[in-house]
Amino acid sequence: MQYSGKPRILILGGNFAGLTTARFIREQCGKDVNITVIDRKPYLLFVPNIPIEVFANRNPQNALHMPIEHVLFDDGIDFIQAEVKAIDVETSQVEYVSVERPGSSLEHIEYDYLVVALGARLAYDKIEGFGEYGSTLSDTYYGNRLRRYLHEGGYKGGPIVIGSSRFHQGTKGKPDWLPNALAACEGPPLEIGLSLGAWLEDHKLGGPNKITLFTPAPVIAEDAGEEIVAKFLEMAGNMGYNYVNKTEDIKRLTADGIEFTNGKSLEAEIKIVLPDWQPHSFMKDLPIVDEEGFVITDLTMRNPDYPRIFAAGDAAALTVPKLGTLGDMQARIVALQIAKDLGKVSAEKADEPFRPTVICMGDMGRDKGFYIHSDVWYGGKTSIMKMGHMIFALKLAFKEMYYRTGGKPSRWGLPLTELLIEHLT
């Protein structure tokens, strides 16, 4: 394709997947492209560390909003703080409304390449009773609400449930090797459960036996692979945790507990819930998405029908479970693909396909962490689980490196972390 000026690359979303994609495209393509990022907020929300801040009685709003405007500016990337309203894939335009002040009018922007990195909407509004009776740790607002309840004397010592709503994964364009997940992301319930169990003991408020972990699936965190899940469940059972599977979905939360669609219910004072990850409503019915609204791509993260449209992160249909580390792998692939199209890198270098592997570092409380590295769910053979203080330290260190590099941890950052954990712990 010939361009009259510099190719215009538009990236929708500036959190993990969007920010990483933007910065790697600049690295691969140099100054020969115009890059614009649109996000409704001018900061990156560092979601994975919310539980650590909350259990340490620190307001997560203070430490986990990383400003992105200057990082993008330093890389010569334009930033528009706006709400994306619509994508027109036929005319290559995106509609948006600036959100800096209310009352702005609708505008549009054209692109030569589009990267959809808008994540998903976490559908708490679909859980009856969540606003009044629910708790969660997926953003700093809700995190701070639970922090205050726990640390400021709200907790009366009652039972606690932690688990997920049913996730609805699309099937259109799904490769055979990609399993069907019944929960979007079950690392968080595990880490919240372990951390909260330790927190209860440390505060002389009980222990793991007050906590029930639940899952809509036959087993919790099944994407970690059978062997790891079996070890985890044995350990959790020995520590006193209760466990309920095959809940199907959450029917409602009440003052006294949680009701599931399989007809069962549990008594609970605190209901910590991870919801369904749903695509944004304007994504549904676009010709680039599956029947749920996640963007269909091939293994180079390119939409097969609209080859100048890519997706990375939670918005992509291939991202299952919804894990930031998968989005990071995809962001690097997208950057190489666009660089290949523009003649900046060879096909040989760019065309390495997406090979998912679950990498998850979770908090366990008392400055310990767990680490899971597994691809058995996708048909591979890697299955590693480790626990210890060093993993906790590396989880904190990764966040520091992420902040210091403005969301572009060096190429060796993640592999080095893996190497250290897998060989030195």
Ligand SMILES: Cc1cc2nc3c(=O)[nH]c(=O)nc-3n(C[C@H](O)[C@H](O)[C@H](O)COP(=O)(O)OP(=O)(O)OC[C@H]3O[C@@H](n4cnc5c(N)ncnc54)[C@H](O)[C@@H]3O)c2cc1C
């Ligand atoms: C408690 C918890 C712990 C987790 N821990 C881990 C972990 O240890 N490791 C891991 O790999 N993953 C973890 N995850 C998952 C991880 O947080 C997500 O996979 C990751 O945030 C996805 O990144 P993303 O950029 O694709 O989407 P998001 O982070 O959701 O970002 C999407 C961006 O798009 C913007 N946006 C959305 N809609 C619009 C719109 N209409 N207009 C303008 N902007 C818009 C949003 O403001 C946001 O900045 C955890 C998740 C939770 C909830």
